[in-house]
Amino acid sequence: MTALPPRFTVPPLPPRIHRQIKLAITDDGVALAPESGEGVLIRWGVKGKVETIDCEPGEVVLGGVLGIVRLWETSYLLVFLPRLATPLFPCHDVHDESRNEATSSHEVFTLEDIHAIPLNHEIALKAHKKLLDIQISRQPKAKSRWSITLPLRSAANTAKGGSEESSSDDDDEIPEADETPLPSKTREWTKFMPKLRKKQPNDPKTNEILPDDPPQREELEAKIVRQIIREFSNGFFFSYDFDLTHSLQHKRKILAQRNASHTALTHLIPREGSLFPPSPSSTLPRHNLCEDDFVEPDMQVPLWRRTDRRFFWNEYLMKDFIDLGLHAYVIPMMQGWVQSASFTIPIPPNHLEPEKSLGAVPLDLVVISRRSRDRAGLRYQRRGIDDEGHVANMVETEMIVRAKVEVKSSLFSFVQVRGSIPLRWSQSPYSMKPPPVLNEPVDQTYAVATLHFNDLTSRYGPITIINLSEQEGKEGVVTNGYRDLVDSLERSDIKYVPFDFHAKCHGMKWENISELVDSVDLGGMGYLWTLQGEAIREQEGAFRTNCIDCLDRTNVVQSALARRVLTNMLTQLGLKAEGSIIENIFNDIWANNGDTISLCYAHTSALKGDFVRTGKRDFSGMLHDGVSSISRMFYGAVSDFFAQAVISFLLGHRNLSVFSEFLQTLNSTDAASVVKLSRIRSVAIETCSARVLNDGEERINGWTLLSPDARSVKISPGLEEKVLLLTREAIYVVSFNYPLEKVMEFTRIPVKSITSIQKGAYILSTLQEASRDPKENYGFLVNFSPTDESTRYSTYSLRNKLLSVPQDSAPTPGTPKPSVKHALIDPDVTEFYAFKAIPGHTSDEGTCQESVNNAVKQIAEACKDEELIVEKDIVSLAEAESATSILDKMDYAFKRFLWL
Incomplete structure (x- = not known):
């Protein structure tokens, strides 16, 4: 019997996440030693193999591991230092010890103090020293009676005895205790300028002119690591x-299902008592919903397996630990916002004794927003919906309220969601208010929109859509398209409510938002209410609110809906949600929530935040909105392109080729588009095989490769993506029109005509690092003698005729024939086709060099001659350098400076 992989095994006891891990640098790699349990060694090198060991604890204390980032030159272990905990619900009753212990366990931490440890022994020692210095600087310092205030110096110098002269270039300045050391963000633009030399040296062996020094890939790696740390440091x-990623109502449903299964099993086992006699040890664990109002199901399962994968942002980075079953090291990271506050509400006096105070009720208010990693990205980079039904900026927001009235604890929960308009649309990032543009007709998005709404209704129940976008003007294209989409779906579980926010609230008439709140059915949707752990009512459905960005207008309306729901919750308890204290606390939490989501999606705080905080608009708020709008335009037009590539990479949606693509196009293709393109290429291979192979020929394999338009050419202004088919008798070079799914022409070369196959580096550009890497710029030449080669053209014309037919011989009228061109027999003449591998877009395709080696091997096997293979560069780095003009170099240098 095959054992389950470690990632799917459950230990005998519930695994507890390591809260403190001690780090040490060894000769073999980075060692992690927890307080209890097995240690881990991450070996040096790009592969950074993870294995379990018994190791001695080091000096540096970590709060946990974020994951491993593998780049070109080395890999990086991302860790974070210990953080202070914030209880989700503070304990108000100090005499209730059981309640105090249960409540204090629900602690939430903010992810900060992130550091990257390169898996390189020499550099890792420096990183370790920096972490140790930070740890020493944060230790409480003993106060001396005769202490004198001295100028601040770095912790590194303090640790070495305070000798300022002992500092060197290798010792970086250590930040103060409240700072997070990050690599320097400053760079000189001249680093990207090409080195212009009067005379370049020659290679002594080949006498070729050597190329200029390539750009340092380490610099790009440092930029990627800095951006990853920056992304994880935000929200x-x-x-x-x-489990922080599931709502209370979802957890209760899971527990109810577990208890129902337990009840069914307890009734089933006694009926089979003759075969399975009852045993006291056979009882299954059961959680009583009334024992605790804040329930947590499946406690025996590792934490990462209990989380909602939509909100598990570092799952890809923790893959090595997950695959090895190192559950105690895997901490799911959730992007969004978590804030709690406690205050009291006075109990309304008795009408018979209006002057007698009845005391106050302690109230806890918590807002948790969970931002989805599906179709994750930045404002202008990710809009609308993808092929899987995922929309951009999808956020689930839960408001939790806890109150204790007359010794009875009540817990409330209300969930809302936001997400981009589920159409295929986009906006240009190069203006302040770009108009949305539909990329596909509305009727072509029915299928993916159905996937999206099926997912929402299965999770939350009936959905009420609140569309705040403009019904006229620039936004009208997608707004009306959204309305037409919902009308066409004709679903009873979806209700569409349009509310033109700008038109209704024009002139700062913010009170008109109450019209929207009054028009929706808050009573029918309800909210979760548990009394002493027993459910009194549940939420049936959810509001799906959106504007164009799902930020500013959405924040205002969601907070207004939540405020009305909070009033209804407290009314159920006989309390009044009035007073400046509750208003200030509620507005502050929701404004912070909106600002953080805006920072994640648009890199600036939310607009209209002053209204959410204070309930009114003022001049300073309008001025802040103007500055934020300019900042959004800057980020959208300049820095978000690279940040989007980093986000796609850290989530595992794209591999390292995303950075090659970015440096070439200064853009990042959506992962869904890459998958779709891969499918299109597979279909192209199948289509070409069906149309060009001779009868009886069976395809061995097929590839899509880049190739110059003409044969016997290696360097050309543009490359065409061609289809190469291999059979036992011949190879077929096919020019394929992808939009029309049409074979334009193909050339059949018998394998016996192939004289040699040359494979090697195929470098066509020297401007950026990835284009210089032979592993990602590899290709091959098929040299052949055109003795029996033939070329056919698909003209689809009734005048088609065989070119070999004499001109004075008239063809049969009305019979279309393919256009065929036979090459003249000349054994002394050889020609070739040049092919360059397309960089892989997914992590399982391997490098270009590996794919070329595989293709060349199969072609040589079909030729039954392994000696045909010759290893020699197709286009060397020196040849590519000489073909690159100074103007191209300076143009690329300027773009790189601007975008990176």
Whole structure:
């Protein structure tokens, strides 16, 4: 019997996440030693193999591991330092010890103090030293009676005895205790300028002119690592002991299902008592929903397996630890916002004794927003919906309220969602307010929109759509398209509510938002209410609110809906949600929530935040919105392109080729588009095989490769993506029109005509690092003697005729024939086709060099002659350098400076 992989095994006892891990640098790699349990060694090198060991604890204390980032030159272990905990619900009753312990366990941490440790022994020692210095600087310092205030110096110098002269270039300045050391963000633009030399040296062996020094890939790696740290430093939260990614109502449903299964099994086993006699040890664990109002199901399962994968942002980076079953090291990171506050509400006096105070009720208010990693990205980079039904900026927001009235604890929960308009649309990032543009007709998005709404209704129940976009003007194209989409779906579980926010609230008439709140059915949707752990009512459905960005207008309306729901919740308890304290706390939490989501999606705080905080608009708020709008335009037009590539990479949607693509096009293709393109290429191979192979020929394999338009050419202004088919008798070089799915022409070369196959580096550009890497710029030449080669053209014309037919011989009228061109027999003449591998877009395709080696091997096997293979560069780095003009170099240098 095959054992389950470690990632699917459950230990005998519930695994507890390591809260403290001690780090050490060894000769073999980076060693991690927890307080209890097995240690881990991450070996040096790009592969950074992870294995379990018994190791001695080091000096540096970590709060946890974020994951491993593998780049070209080396890999990086991302860790974070210990953080201070914030309880989700503070304990108000100090005498209730059981309640105090249960409540304090629900602790939430903010992800900060992230550091990258290169898996290179020499550099890792420096990183270790920096972490140790930070740790020393944060230790409480003993106060001396005769201490004198001295100028601040770095912790590194303090650790070495305070000798300022002992500092060297290798010792970086250590930040103060409240700072997070990050690599320097400053760079000189001249680093990207090509080195112009009067005379370049020659290679002594080949006498070829050597190319200029290539750009340092280490610099790009440092930029990627800095951006990854920057992304994870913005709005990420985690917990060591409970699932932060599921709502309370979802957890209760899971527990109800577990208890129902338990009840069914307890009734089933006694009926089969003759075969399975009852045993006291056979009882299954059961959680009583009334034991605790804040429930947590499946405690025996590792934390990462209990989380909602939509909100598990570092799953790809933790893959090595997950695959090895190192559950205690895997901490799911959730992007969004978590904030809690506690205050009291006075109990309304008795009408018979209006002057007598009845005390106050302690109230806890929590807002948790969970941002989905599906179709994750930035404002102008990710819009609309993809092929899987995922929309951009999808956020689930839950408001939790806890109150204790007359010794009875009540817990409330209300969930809302936001997400981009589920159409295929986009916006240009190069203006302040670009108009949305539909990329596909509305009727072509029915299938993916159905996937999206099926997912929402299965999770939340009936969906009420609140569309805040403009019904006229620039936004009218997608707004009306959204309305037409919902009308065409004709679903009873979806209700569409349009509310033109700008038109209704024009002139700062913010009070008109109450019209929207009054028009929706808050009573029918309800909210979760548990009394002493027993459900009194549940939420049936959810509001799906959106504007164009799902940021500013959405924040205002969601907070307004939540405010009305909070009033209804407290009314159920006989309390009044009035007073400046509750208003200030509620508005502050929701404004912070909106600002953080805006920072994640648009890199600036939310607009109209002053209204959410204070309930009114003022001049300073309008001025802030103007500055934020300019900042959004800057980020959207300049820096978001690279940041989007980093996000796609850290989530595992794209591999390292995304950075090659970015440096060439200064853009990042959506992962869904890459998958779709891969499918199109597979279909092209199948289509070409069906149309060009001779009868009886069976395809061995097929590839899509880049190739110059003409034969016997290696360097050309443009490359065409051709289809190469291999059979036992011949190879077929096919020019294929992808939009029309049409074979334009193909050439059949018998394998016996192939004289040699040359494979090697195929470098066509020297401007950026990836284009110089032979592993990602590899190709091959098929040299052949055109003795029996033939070329056919698909003209689809009734005048087609065989070119070999004499001109004075008239063909049969009305019979279309293919246009065929036979090459003249000349054994002394050889020609060739040049092919360059297309860089892989997914992590399982391997490098270009590996794919070329595989293709060349199969062609040589079909030729039954392994000696045909010759290893020699197709286009060497020196040849590519000489073909690159100074103007191209300077143009690329300027773009790189601007975008990176």
